[in-house]
Amino acid sequence: MKLVALAGxxxxxxxxYGFAQTLPPHQLTIIVNTGDDFEHFGLYICPDLDTVCYTLxxxxxxITGWGRANETWQAMQNIxxxxxxxxxxxxxxxxxxxxxxxxxxxxxxxxxxxxxxFCRAWGIGPTVLPMSDQPVRTIVETDQGDLPFQEYFxxxxxEPRVRGFRFEGLDQASPAPGTQEALEAADAIVICPSNPxxxxxxxxxxxGWRSREETPWFGPRRPPIVxxxxxxxxxxxxxxxxxxxxxxxxxxxxxxxVDHYRWLLNGIVVDSSDSExxxxxxxxxxxxxxxxxxxxxRIRLAREIMEFIESLS
Amino acid sequence: MKLVALAGxxxxxxxxYGFAQTLPPHQLTIIVNTGDDFEHFGLYICPDLDTVCYTLxxxxxxITGWGRANETWQAMQNIxxxxxxxxxxxxxxxxxxxxxxxxxxxxxxxxxxxxxxFCRAWGIGPTVLPMSDQPVRTIVETDQGDLPFQEYFxxxxxEPRVRGFRFEGLDQASPAPGTQEALEAADAIVICPSNPxxxxxxxxxxxGWRSREETPWFGPRRPPIVxxxxxxxxxxxxxxxxxxxxxxxxxxxxxxxVDHYRWLLNGIVVDSSDSExxxxxxxxxxxxxxxxxxxxxRIRLAREIMEFIESLS
Numbered sequence: 001m002k003l004v005a006l007a008g009x010x011x012x013x014x015x016x017y018g019f020a021q022t023l024p025p026h027q028l029t030i031i032v033n034t035g036d037d038f039e040h041f042g043l044y045i046c047p048d049l050d051t052v053c054y055t056l057x058x059x060x061x062x063i064t065g066w067g068r069a070n071e072t073w074q075a076m077q078n079i080x081x082x083x084x085x086x087x088x089x090x091x092x093x094x095x096x097x098x099x100x101x102x103x104x105x106x107x108x109x110x111x112x113x114x115x116x117x118f119c120r121a122w123g124i125g126p127t128v129l130p131m132s133d134q135p136v137r138t139i140v141e142t143d144q145g146d147l148p149f150q151e152y153f154x155x156x157x158x159e160p161r162v163r164g165f166r167f168e169g170l171d172q173a174s175p176a177p178g179t180q181e182a183l184e185a186a187d188a189i190v191i192c193p194s195n196p197x198x199x200x201x202x203x204x205x206x207x208g209w210r211s212r213e214e215t216p217w218f219g220p221r222r223p224p225i226v227x228x229x230x231x232x233x234x235x236x237x238x239x240x241x242x243x244x245x246x247x248x249x250x251x252x253x254x255x256x257x258v259d260h261y262r263w264l265l266n267g268i269v270v271d272s273s274d275s276e277x278x279x280x281x282x283x284x285x286x287x288x289x290x291x292x293x294x295x296x297x298r299i300r301l302a303r304e305i306m307e308f309i310e311s312l313s
Numbered sequence: 314m315k316l317v318a319l320a321g322x323x324x325x326x327x328x329x330y331g332f333a334q335t336l337p338p339h340q341l342t343i344i345v346n347t348g349d350d351f352e353h354f355g356l357y358i359c360p361d362l363d364t365v366c367y368t369l370x371x372x373x374x375x376i377t378g379w380g381r382a383n384e385t386w387q388a389m390q391n392i393x394x395x396x397x398x399x400x401x402x403x404x405x406x407x408x409x410x411x412x413x414x415x416x417x418x419x420x421x422x423x424x425x426x427x428x429x430x431f432c433r434a435w436g437i438g439p440t441v442l443p444m445s446d447q448p449v450r451t452i453v454e455t456d457q458g459d460l461p462f463q464e465y466f467x468x469x470x471x472e473p474r475v476r477g478f479r480f481e482g483l484d485q486a487s488p489a490p491g492t493q494e495a496l497e498a499a500d501a502i503v504i505c506p507s508n509p510x511x512x513x514x515x516x517x518x519x520x521g522w523r524s525r526e527e528t529p530w531f532g533p534r535r536p537p538i539v540x541x542x543x544x545x546x547x548x549x550x551x552x553x554x555x556x557x558x559x560x561x562x563x564x565x566x567x568x569x570x571v572d573h574y575r576w577l578l579n580g581i582v583v584d585s586s587d588s589e590x591x592x593x594x595x596x597x598x599x600x601x602x603x604x605x606x607x608x609x610x611r612i613r614l615a616r617e618i619m620e621f622i623e624s625l626s
Contacts, residue, residue: 041412042355042419074385078409082434084416092405096391099354099408103397106355121395 001306004186005030008199009048010065010238011230012192013055014292016126018302019190020056021295025125029182030056033194034111034130035138035167035202038150040088041079043098044105047150048199049115049130050097057122059093065238068093087155112176127178131203134173138198139166149198158240162247167202175206183207184219188309191227193290195241196260204264212263224266224312226305228290229254232271237291253277267312269305284312314619317499318343321512322361323378323551324543325505326368327605329439331615332503333369334608338438342495343369346507347424347443348451348480348515351463353401354392356411357418360463361512362428362443363410370435372406378551381406400468425489440491444516447486451511452479462511471553475560480515488519496520497532501622504540506603508554509573517577525576537579537625539618541603542567545584550604566590580625582618597625 003023005016007030016030030052037046047066054060054068061067071091080086090098097118104114110133119128140152142160152158183189194200209215234252236242245252250259254270258281267284271291278285286308292298316336318329320343329343343365350359360379367373367381374380384404393399403411410431417427423446432441453465455473465471496502507513522528547565549555558565563572567583571594580597584604591598599621605611 040416042357042415043412044355072385072387072405074405075388075409075412078406079413082409082413082431084409084413090412092385092387092408093391095405095408095412096388096395096397099356099388099403100392100395100397102355103353118395 001187001309002027002182002185003029003188003190003306004182005190005192006033006194006200006203007031007048007052007192008033008194009036009051011292012048012194012199013052013060013065014298015190015192015228015302016052017055017295018292018298018300019306020124020126021299022302022306023126025127028126029178029186030126030128031131031176031179031182031203032128033199033202034132035136035198036149036153037135037137038148040150041084041090042102043090043095044102045088045098046101046111046130049111049128050094052128053115053118053122053124056119056124056126056128059122067091088150110177112178127182129176129178129182131176131179131206132173133176135169136173136202136206137168138202139168140198141165153198153240158243162197162240162244164248165197165201167205170202170205173206179207186223188223188306189225190305190309191225191261191264193228193230193237195230195236195239195244196257197241197244200261209264215263224309225261225264226267226269226286226309226312227257227261227265228269228301228305229257229271229274231257232291233273255280258283267308269301269308284308314500314622315340315495315498316342316501316503316619317495318503318505319346319507319513319516320344320361320365320505321346321507322349322364324605325361325507325512326365326373326378327611328503328505328541328615329365330368330608331605331611331613332619333437333439334612335615335619336439338440341439342491342499343439343441344444344489344492344495344516345441346512346515347445348449348511349462349466350448350450351461353463354397354403355415356403356408357415358401358411359414359424359443362424362441363407365441366428366431366435366437369432369437369439369441372435380404401463423490425491440495442489442491442495444489444492444519445486446489448482449486449515449519450481451515452481453511454478466511466553471556475510475553475557477561478510478514480518483515483518486519492520499536501536501619502538503618503622504538504574504577506541506543506550508543508549508552508557509570510554510557513574522577528576537622538574538577539580539582539599539622539625540570540574540578541582541614541618542570542584542587544570545604546586568593571596580621582614582621597621 138149242252555565
């Protein structure tokens with residue numbers, strides 16, 4: 001089975017790790033949101049891409065889920081002493097990634113090429129693709145004005161009330177080289193348990209997948225698409241997904257997730273604790289433990305999802 | 314006595330430290346070469362300015378003379394793993410300086426303002442000024458072509474044979490705010506034991522001090538100017554000064570130093586080991602131990618130079 005996973009940050013990275021331990025490398029492509037990317041201190045930072053790569057390489061901080069294991073904070077401490085902004089935590093090892101990526105972008109290399117080379121250096125087998133080589137920027141429209149994503153997410157700790165989202169640069173951006181080929185060859189597509197509004201929607205909108213009518217397809221056949229719920233019992237495992245649904249007037253639940261992706265999904269993966277509400281879901285549903293606390297959890301879930309996908313056809 | 318010191322990197326920083334321990338803060342201004350500055354990994358790096366500031370703040374690496382004490386190299390190790398260039402060593406603490414400087418330059422602050430704020434944060438009393446807020450770039454003309462300074466100095470280890478130097482951007486640059494006032498108020502100017510060709514000449518040329526005829530003055534009176542030889546027994550204490558003199562067909566010695574600054578100097582400070590050759594010097598000469606191995610050496614030398622300057626008037 002050739003699988004394409006669409007991923008944001010921590011949840012997406014854990015799910016991707018599960019598939020990476022289950023499928024041969026050439027059968028897995030992970031397409032990662034770049035709407036969170038931003039420039040800070042002159043560096044080009046790709047939080048989701050780095051979280052996915054660090055996780056796949058076994059370099060991620062197991063406690064936070066983002067950043068590097070055994071990280072040090074010397075640069076940040078000096079920045080703080082100099083009165084600089086310290087709301088976005090840049091670890092010393094992590095800085096090496098941003099520095100080398102920035103250097104290569106400035107010399108004209110594409111983000112997808114750089115990501116390919118980084119993955120090779122880190123010993124990552126599956127193909128990791130940024131959704132686009134062109135900048136797409138998620139803007140969170142809030143009661144306190146429009147905020148670039150990292151400002152909303154990290155600096156303001158998701159406190160402003162959300163009114164909507166837009167993805168600047170989307171019309172000028174195209175999917176990165178390799179995404180189309182991966183989607184054409186895919187036997188299944190998995191939407192990882194990432195935030196639908198700010199991690200997955202940027203990818204779907206970039207592909208032109210915005211409604212049943214508008215959704216073009218990249219190849220002659222459309223493989224099954226399955227989403228893993230980022231909500232368990234109405235709560236996000238991590239991040240503001242539930243808060244965003246609520247502020248947009250939508251009851252946060254697996255039903256909201258199914259509805260969000262309604263023109264795309266052939267199946268949904270839901271936590272066992274949602275078994276009661278899952279009875280209202282009208283598409284094939286896999287009920288299982290979807291909270292990934294250990295590496296073993298990730299692998300088990302990946303295997304169950306692949307069996308579920310096979311049962312759909 | 315109000316003193317202005319003109320400084321490059323390690324030698325200049327040690328000399329400046331000596332004066333900083335000897336004079337009240339408001340009586341000392343250090344004007345630092347920025348011809349070595351360069352952009353690397355998207356960061357704006359000022360090697361001489363940082364060496365002077367780290368030294369004055371007691372943060373410098375006592376072994377190398379440049380960089381930070383107790384430095385770590387996590388970012389650099391990751392850059393190396395990713396196949397990035399590692400010829401210019403960027404320590405983790407040091408990176409904090411470059412990151413915050415770059416951030417502030419990008420938001421429109423001037424290098425002199427940023428340096429002032431950094432000095433305040435690091436508890437540095439004397440005034441440290443970059444020679445200019447505009448970019449001036451030292452180009453080393455060699456038998457292997459024209460090389461930006463850091464490429465010649467660090468990446469090529471000063472191996473190419475020198476044919477000449479030029480300072481790009483000099484005509485569009487002006488002395489940084491505060492330099493003119495400091496020079497007007499100065500009771501003496503000390504040219505630190507830095508490389509005449511690539512550390513001091515950029516400053517002198519920026520001021521328009523290129524020959525006896527061409528040397529304008531900033532104020533109504535010209536204070537005595539004294540140089541401390543960067544050569545001892547024909548050898549540079551550090552760096553390529555002696556090699557540069559030789560490759561330009563000039564015997565490297567204190568005589569060459571006196572000749573290099575001939576239209577400016579009222580006195581020269583020479584190492585005791587050069588006492589024989591010093592007999593040929595036709596301007597007032599202070600013979601003393603000028604090798605600064607300890608903090609005590611720096612302070613003693615600074616005091617002797619101040620006494621020497623007083624003896625000149």
